[in-house]
Amino acid sequence: MRKIIxxxxxxxxxxxxxxxxxxxxxxxxxxxxxxxxxxxxxxYKPNIDFLEVHATDPDKRRYAxxxxxxxxxxxxxxxxxxxxxxxxxxxxxxxAKYSADSLNAHGIVPWWLQVMMNRLTKAFRExxxxxxxxxxxxxxxxxxxxxxxxHASSNHNGQxxxxxxxxxxxxxxxxxxxxxxxxxxxxxxxxxxPNTSRFxxxxxxxxxxxSDTVLKYxxxxxxxxxxxxxxxxxxxxxxxxxxxxxxFSVKYDKLLNGMIERRMRQSILSVASCWYTAWVNAGQxxxxxxxxxxxxxxxxxxxxKMELVWKSGPQVEHN
Ligand SMILES: [Zn+2]
Numbered sequence: 001m002r003k004i005i006x007x008x009x010x011x012x013x014x015x016x017x018x019x020x021x022x023x024x025x026x027x028x029x030x031x032x033x034x035x036x037x038x039x040x041x042x043x044y045k046p047n048i049d050f051l052e053v054h055a056t057d058p059d060k061r062r063y064a065x066x067x068x069x070x071x072x073x074x075x076x077x078x079x080x081x082x083x084x085x086x087x088x089x090x091x092x093x094x095x096a097k098y099s100a101d102s103l104n105a106h107g108i109v110p111w112w113l114q115v116m117m118n119r120l121t122k123a124f125r126e127x128x129x130x131x132x133x134x135x136x137x138x139x140x141x142x143x144x145x146x147x148x149x150x151h152a153s154s155n156h157n158g159q160x161x162x163x164x165x166x167x168x169x170x171x172x173x174x175x176x177x178x179x180x181x182x183x184x185x186x187x188x189x190x191x192x193x194p195n196t197s198r199f200x201x202x203x204x205x206x207x208x209x210x211s212d213t214v215l216k217y218x219x220x221x222x223x224x225x226x227x228x229x230x231x232x233x234x235x236x237x238x239x240x241x242x243x244x245x246x247x248f249s250v251k252y253d254k255l256l257n258g259m260i261e262r263r264m265r266q267s268i269l270s271v272a273s274c275w276y277t278a279w280v281n282a283g284q285x286x287x288x289x290x291x292x293x294x295x296x297x298x299x300x301x302x303x304x305k306m307e308l309v310w311k312s313g314p315q316v317e318h319n
Pocket of ligand 1: 020058059072141147
């Protein structure tokens, strides 16, 4: 049986990975909860499982909703050097300059984050428990994606430089290997963000500036690493598959000098800070009265449906 599983895993095409792996997305939402003030913890702590599980909904939706994919990245190099300054930060201005179709073709994450921020703020204002939790879980996903350097590069999976697979290597393989073993997620407190649009663009700028390093160091290490030891058959989530070897992964992480851990920590702080900022901007509604409310049967059914669509989607394993 195991042999068959390995065989199937080998037959699968190189996974197209566009986001922190499911593992890291869930951890980011989970740890973000602990950065919140008590007035928010009262609702977020009892729902921490929901926030963790639904951190991956935007990825699952990609198979059912065609508008979903561009919300996770921005090929900023498509717009030339220093595009974080030249691209209009307001969606309407960007559409006027480039058209919505053209923007969607190269990713829209920083603009989409502002849409999600507005939705979450409105949900707080209306004390809509379901929307608060769903938008919190989902904005956590998009914020985390904006922190991934290869989400801000058109060479997002090293496809232009003979480094196919590097996307999942950086954001799935290494966090799964090292996050709970070596990394520190004691981060402090959520902070109020006075200008969220500026904040999102700053994170994209950091990601874009780091993307060269991500690619360059992998290439350099590959050139100096025994070719037959770069990949190995190792366990991943209970399945033995061919993947970047532990030795190669640990070396690469060292070369990056803690970059992945830093980006993951920054993601957690950013997620908590956005949740907190939306709550403050909504007038700090009292969340205690929402604690005992439950999801309705229709809401649960809708979530179930999305799960089913995702499970019948084109990929067997997702990142
Ligand atoms: Zn994503």
